[in-house]
Amino acid sequence: MMIDQAMAGEIDTRFGALLRRFRTDYGLTQRMLADLSTISERAIRDLEQGKAQPRAGTVRLIAEALRLGRQARTSLERAANGGRARLGLDAELATPPTVLDTMVGRAVEAAALTAELADGASRLITISGLPGVGKTRLAIEIAHSLQATTGMPVPWLGATDSPVRDRRLAGLLHGCSAALYGRAGTADLAELTSLIADRDALLVLDGDRPRAEPLLHMLAECPRLRVLITATRPGGIVGERLFLLNPLATPDPDLVEPRLLEDVPSVRLFLDHVHRARPGYELTRADAPVVAEICELVDGLPPALISAAAWLAVYDLVPLCRMLRADPAAVVGNALLAQLAERVRTLPVAAHRALATLSELGTDFTIDDVVTSTGRSVADAGLLLRQLLQHGVIRVRQADGQSRFQVLALIRALP
């Protein structure tokens, strides 16, 4: 039987009274409803007496236990929400930002993270990396992919324009942002938690690390919630999975075959934008070493690659490469270098000093070189290298059977 059929005329919009009416219409005792809904008898009594505020998950359990029809269910939800229509958190309303370009060179990373989030192997992932490395772009790709395959809503909080298509939901997310990043009250977070309850959802926090305590509380309350954070700073929240996003891979110095060079992600992005400055351009064997060096000089950082490619509307490849060697700021812009400088400034003092020492070692170095130049033990040198890698200021390359490290060229170029 559907209670919808029995509903007629004016109904009491107070949640407790409505719940009691639905229950008694079915001829159920509080105990019987407790058994059917898995909610405790005491909780049902408190709800009917108006002593407790119903959560979205509780309302859903009751509605399912009573097998309420659409109209009755909406009435119950509306009553639980103080008489207002219930705020929705559908995939149609909560979506990631729209992008118009194609992501280059991150297919493997996107597939790996999407798989981890889809099966719930990791529920709290932080993508960390240098400014401009592509953290937000990767998060958007993952969110779209996950939403397309699972239909889960993606509430997105961040520096980019809010893609939320509902004014009330946007307001709620704004309040959640204030609570997660500042000291605002957590009422909005509680409402979002209640909306998500035990549904699959991906919450994206784009741009900075939130406060740990309210976030962990949400994860505890919503067992199928996944959280994806993008941040320039690594680590900090217990249980989080830190995903270090490296700059795009740069080519080996001896790679001159255009066909192979075009498969290297940094070269692919560079050429993608070269074609905008010079339509019809084709990579030749003669240009290959210069293109490889340009990608190397900007460390495979996407905004630097794009800036360099844009200059080809004015300069040829060789003068551009010469300019990059002499004055990277003139090509990649001061804004990016300022962000990198800020990143270096936030390093712990000892790591900052070691970075200066390692910058003087030349183009690349091994762990043994670190031991020799800094006077550290092998174990301490390993920890130092790991710390510098996590902050994104050095990179590692496997060459000649050895792990060789390199301070990023743009970091070395900082004043």
Place this chain on the structure above:
Amino acid sequence: MSNQHRIGVGLVEDDLALFVPTDTPVVTMLPEDGRATHVPRAAGWALAVLGYGYYGGRVILISQPPDKSTRSKLGECLVTIMAVDDAIAGGHSPANHVGTGLAERTLHVPQQLNSLASAAGLDLDSGEEL
């Protein structure tokens, strides 16, 4: 992450690879083989694309073809990334599947296979590396 419970296993036909992760971000290989530089490069690639580029580890490669000259470099790369993936996913246990499927995804998506080949210094179109 480095403990013996996280030893990863990769197995493709005759190629068996083990990966023992370390906190020190240096990748080494056993047995040392100056001609097999593609193996540590593949391990480094797998660590990087899985977001763990700040870890290192030791690859132990056990290939058992009758004639070593018939070894497939691409096969060795795939079995290596499978072992890294398995270690990252929590380490090998008989009850678990191997890894998260990085090797399968890489093998079946041309773009991903090119990315691995490029990182490992292999030319897939030449045929001689396969």
